[in-house]
Amino acid sequence: MDRTVAIDVSRLCKTYDTHKAVDDLSFQVYAGEIFGLLGPNGAGKSTTLRTLITLLHPTSGTATIMGYDSVREADKVRTVIGYVPQERAIDRFLTGREHLQLLGALYHLSKEEATKRIRELLTLVELEAHADRPAKTYSGGMKRKLDIACGLLPDPKILFLDEPTLGLDVQSRLRIWEYVRMLKARGMTVVMTTNYLDEADQLCDRLAIIDGGKIKTMGSPVELKIALGGDIVSLTLKELDRIPALETELKRQPAITSVRTTTKGLDIRVESPEKALPTILESANRLNCSVEFIQYNRPRLDDVFIAHTGRAITESIPEAESA
């Protein structure tokens, strides 16, 4: 792949009053890739994105987009990007077509050029039939599609998507994933945020897991999973009170990398399941733990997330941290 740097973020910080929403982020996005920012609510994803699209000035640090500084050359940056905000930024009284016409004028397209692109985009997002209805009559999914069409109107070099599939049904999500892949195939660079693990896993070429305004880890989904070191054997035990004893026992075994208690048993990380499985079962037998269920998994992105943030993405942020 072409490794031209499209976005270069260096030591970026953004503080609201006293709260550090983004804390010393550094990363690069390569041209032509789909880059994801994965994190729970309040992690600082939208704040990072808003800085990149010149709507926020960093408190310190810099961001360069296609070689242009996000503060000093904001005008230039705005000509190479498209943006799809997290909220449905729709004017209820305008029709879909009028949204696109308005943006066409704001991107200084000529009438003919705008008309042509609007027609293409409406076809792409399958809104031709509804293009002349006021947006207040649109469903949530249709609004999202219009949002995306608006982001694509300038035919940007880099498209920024803030939680593109939040609140959509499964079908619409899959459609949007398809669009994004197609845009990538056309050579567009895509930067997106998400708090869906499957989305990050399936769609992103590389991703940064951020939490509390900091990058916890970064890489391709596969690299991140491999970096965890090994596969996972999940045990479900009949007698929950035996869990701690078994945990202590297993932690002593060399074939086992790490052990974590879950609600019904243990998640055991192993280098090679062939060597570890007998050991695990033998230990369980010795301690009289009856195993109800045993499952063997390659690591999922969930596990990557837990390993780097200490909790599942669905668990809310502890009060002390979010305050």
Add this chain to the structure above:
Amino acid sequence: MEHYWQEISALTMRWVRRLSREKFSMLFTLVQPMLFWLIFFGNLFQRAADTQVMQAPNYISFLAAGVVVMTVLNNGLAGGVDLLFDKENGFLERLMSTPIHRTSVILSRFIFVMAITSMQVLVILGVSYLFGVEPATGILGVAMILVIGMMFGVGLTAISMAMAFSVKSHGDFFSVLGFLSLPMIFLSSALVPLTAMPGWMSFLAQFNPMTWAIDAVRPLILSGWSEALPHVGMVIIVMLIFDALCLYGGAKAFRRAMG
């Protein structure tokens, strides 16, 4: 420059379209409540008002100037509301992420609010005419009234937009609005001349730019150029200062909100 114009006309068109889609609110905008003030208040107080004190042939002709300026006040103070909603639902962010001149959105709003206000002022003068109030200074006087209205409106709209950019919630916005508008009206010469006010009220009313606007519009309607000109000269100076202050404040609020 060509780009700038393209942006501003497209953004202004959007405000026009929005208004035309809201049939109900368009009705209320055009046949707006100020007209009722003129018709009902004007006729209701006809007998109660002392034409000696008013220095006018009847109350409605006295009130016309007040209602014209009240229209400017209401439109101006409400001028930022749509930007407030745009800010809250993220539309403003979408607009500002495009390569437009940073002032285009605001300028389009000024143009729209001023255009609507002018139309309403003309409607009010038209209705007054039906009640027998004929502007003493003729068409030129009406043009002068519009100029004064615009000058006052620009400052008010700037205040409203500054508030829209600075408030945390739109509840705050509407409370401040309600808090501002009534005292502005009562502490002005809109409903009674300063000479008929209690001393403390007429004292405060002198510092209200609205009083200056009304005091210039009223002789344009009632008396004629010779009486109006000194007031017109004065109000232009007052409004230049008022606008400069408001635009300065507005620009600061905008810069703070937009980074």
